[in-house]
Amino acid sequence: xxxxxxxxxxxxxxxxxxxxxxxxxxxxxxxxxxxxxxxxxxxxxxxxxxxxxxxxxxxxxxxxxxxxxxxxxxxxxxxxxxxxxxxxxxxxxxxxxxxxxxxxxxxxxxxxxxxxxxxxxxxxxxxxxxxxxxxxxxxxxxxxxxxxxxxxxxxxxxxxxxxxxxxxxxxxxxxxxxxxxxxxxxxxxxxxxxxxxxxxxxxxxxxxxxxxxxxxxxxxxxxxxxxxxxxxxxxxxxxxxxxxxxxxxxxxxxxxxxxxxxxxxxxxxxxxxxxxxxxxxxxxxxxxxxxxxxxxxxxxxxxxxxxxxxxxx
Amino acid sequence: xxxxxxxxxxxxxxxxxxxxxxxxxxxxxxxxxxxxxxxxxxxxxxxxxxxxxxxxxxxxxxxxxxxxxxxxxxxxxxxxxxxxxxxxxxxxxxxxxxxxxxxxxxxxxxxxxxxxxxxxxxxxxxxxxxxxxxxxxxxxxxxxxxxxxxxxxxxxxxxxxxxxxxxxxxxxxxxxxxxxxxxxxxxxxxxxxxxxxxxxxxxxxxxxxxxxxxxxxxxxxxxxxxxxxxxxxxxxxxxxxxxxxxxxxxxxxxxxxxxxxxxxxxxxxxxxxxxxxxxxxxxxxxxxxxxxxxxxxxxxxxxxxxxxx
Numbered sequence: 098x099x100x101x102x103x104x105x106x107x108x109x110x111x112x113x114x115x116x117x118x119x120x121x122x123x124x125x126x127x128x129x130x131x132x133x134x135x136x137x138x139x140x141x142x143x144x145x146x147x148x149x150x151x152x153x154x155x156x157x158x159x160x161x162x163x164x165x166x167x168x169x170x171x172x173x174x175x176x177x178x179x180x181x182x183x184x185x186x187x188x189x190x191x192x193x194x195x196x197x198x199x200x201x202x203x204x205x206x207x208x209x210x211x212x213x214x215x216x217x218x219x220x221x222x223x224x225x226x227x228x229x230x231x232x233x234x235x236x237x238x239x240x241x242x243x244x245x246x247x248x249x250x251x252x253x254x255x256x257x258x259x260x261x262x263x264x265x266x267x268x269x270x271x272x273x274x275x276x277x278x279x280x281x282x283x284x285x286x287x288x289x290x291x292x293x294x295x296x297x298x299x300x301x302x303x304x305x306x307x308x309x310x311x312x313x314x315x316x317x318x319x320x321x322x323x324x325x326x327x328x329x330x331x332x333x334x335x336x337x338x339x340x341x342x343x344x345x346x347x348x349x350x351x352x353x354x355x356x357x358x359x360x361x362x363x364x365x366x367x368x369x370x371x372x373x374x375x376x377x378x379x380x381x382x383x384x385x386x387x388x389x390x391x392x393x394x395x396x397x398x399x400x401x402x403x404x405x406x407x408x409x410x
Numbered sequence: 411x412x413x414x415x416x417x418x419x420x421x422x423x424x425x426x427x428x429x430x431x432x433x434x435x436x437x438x439x440x441x442x443x444x445x446x447x448x449x450x451x452x453x454x455x456x457x458x459x460x461x462x463x464x465x466x467x468x469x470x471x472x473x474x475x476x477x478x479x480x481x482x483x484x485x486x487x488x489x490x491x492x493x494x495x496x497x498x499x500x501x502x503x504x505x506x507x508x509x510x511x512x513x514x515x516x517x518x519x520x521x522x523x524x525x526x527x528x529x530x531x532x533x534x535x536x537x538x539x540x541x542x543x544x545x546x547x548x549x550x551x552x553x554x555x556x557x558x559x560x561x562x563x564x565x566x567x568x569x570x571x572x573x574x575x576x577x578x579x580x581x582x583x584x585x586x587x588x589x590x591x592x593x594x595x596x597x598x599x600x601x602x603x604x605x606x607x608x609x610x611x612x613x614x615x616x617x618x619x620x621x622x623x624x625x626x627x628x629x630x631x632x633x634x635x636x637x638x639x640x641x642x643x644x645x646x647x648x649x650x651x652x653x654x655x656x657x658x659x660x661x662x663x664x665x666x667x668x669x670x671x672x673x674x675x676x677x678x679x680x681x682x683x684x685x686x687x688x689x690x691x692x693x694x695x696x697x698x699x700x701x702x703x704x705x706x707x708x709x710x711x712x713x714x715x716x717x718x719x
Contacts, residue, residue: 115557238698242656243690250683349564371572371659383569387560
């Protein structure tokens with residue numbers, strides 16, 4: 098197991114190296130001169146040259162890449178053009194809202210989608226099955242921000258149950274934190290619910306005809322236990338896999354959701370950075386999100402042995 | 411010469427016998443019918459936009475700002491007659507007619523969706539064929555594709571958009587790049603499996619040159635899966651374009667696109683939700699229709715995935 102984990106970890110290095118090369122080249126491919134952007138409109142040629150030298154942009158591209166990589170590996174992501182702060186500090190500052198949102202969303206999505214998918218498979222062809230399947234097609238199609246505004250309109254403006262927008266740090270109290278996370282998480286979870294419910298239904302359907310399901314029923318187990326212990330347990334691996342893949346959709350959704358609900362997280366930071374052409378921040382955020390995506394999927398692979406003891410590494 | 415032609419003909423005959431009227435089957439699939447009808451309707455709306463009772467989508471009128479749906483006003487036509495005009499969907503913060511903007515917005519969305527689908531399928535097909543057929547290039551290409559796929563699509567698109575001035579072309583390129591690896595993987599997988607088919611081995615044995623082999627034997631096998639994939643790409647491209655525009659980093663705000671109309675309506679959403687509601691419904695409807703079309707096409711055209719629900 099340990100050897101396998103190590104091998105898989107090593108295997109992520111080439112992927113991340115390619116991501117790093119692409120992210121690095123991004124800045125060098127810009128039509129505009131980054132030094133000129135930092136210097137601002139009123140700077141003269143000398144000031145621009147000074148900044149270029151300070152950032153090492155006058156070095157050969159290979160040297161620049163080596164310097165950039167070693168700095169990045171040490172956690173130094175450069176200085177933001179726009180916020181005039183260290184990008185690392187900027188990211189650490191914005192991490193909490195995004196992690197809270199992503200975590201809450203995933204938990205919510207799994208809690209809603211897995212039972213729905215199992216029930217849809219159990220009652221295949223019934224109205225419940227059709228609603229779940231119809232919802233899952235709808236969930237893929239309705240854009241996150243439309244769902245977001247619809248929820249705000251109903252629950253925050255018309256019913257006045259929850260705050261409209263904003264975020265409150267966890268340190269200021271769990272109740273306020275949770276209250277402001279409900280609508281954004283619900284919004285973001287829709288696409289994940291669609292994804293997970295669909296795959297749960299499919300993989301439970303696949304095992305429902307197996308001999309061990311018939312055996313379990315024959316020995317008189319309740320239907321609930323058959324579904325949980327025998328059907329769902331054997332259908333778990335594809336479900337966990339799709340949760341891992343759903344992280345990509347989650348990250349895309351985070352960017353939009355944070356804008357709709359004005360949450361000061363990494364997604365908002367990305368949008369602000371793109372609007373301001375703040376390349377060091379854009380690079381850092383892309384690197385960070387890609388790394389998170391790759392590592393989460395690695396973690397998902399690791400859990401296969403837990404969900405299916407037949408799989409051994 | 412006759413040896414070279416024969417295997418392909420037999421294979422074609424066998425395929426035709428096994429799946430009678432594959433394309434006729436498509437037309438009977440309910441998802442395809444519903445999806446295609448809505449898509450055709452939206453395409454007609456886009457094409458016929460000028461004659462659907464619209465006024466200029468970019469005409470600013472400060473007096474008629476933020477009107478609720480159904481508000482009326484008198485406008486002067488070209489031959490200076492005065493007619494009563496109804497703002498069916500209301501007006502936005504600059505007094506532009508939301509109905510006209512939504513109708514014209516269909517054009518942009520469909521053009522973006524179609525262009526992205528065609529471009530990513532064409533580029534992905536080329537790269538995929540190369541990767542599947544030239545062994546030493548395969549691992550290099552696939553590592554690059556792995557890298558591209560490790561970056562979540564919207565982030566990659568945002569990164570690409572940030573590199574150039576906002577515009578239709580930049581947005582199309584930004585959406586095409588994240589879609590390419592998915593097409594490449596699909597095409598490569600097909601090529602690798604087709605290579606093992608007896609008729610391809612036979613063609614290789616009789617000395618068919620590689621380009622002919624690719625065009626005659628491999629390419630036809632990629633058409634059905636690529637039509638399916640292209641349809642889904644079209645839907646996701648429309649969605650991503652709307653997201654980029656909504657975030658203010660897509661197509662310039664003057665252009666009437668569904669994302670831009672919604673971005674415009676953000677600030678006054680609490681009082682005037684119609685600016686978000688109408689384009690949002692159109693967007694959801696368009697993407698839903700295209701996804702239904704894609705689901706139906708996959709079930710009927712792509713037998714390998716048909717059983718997977």
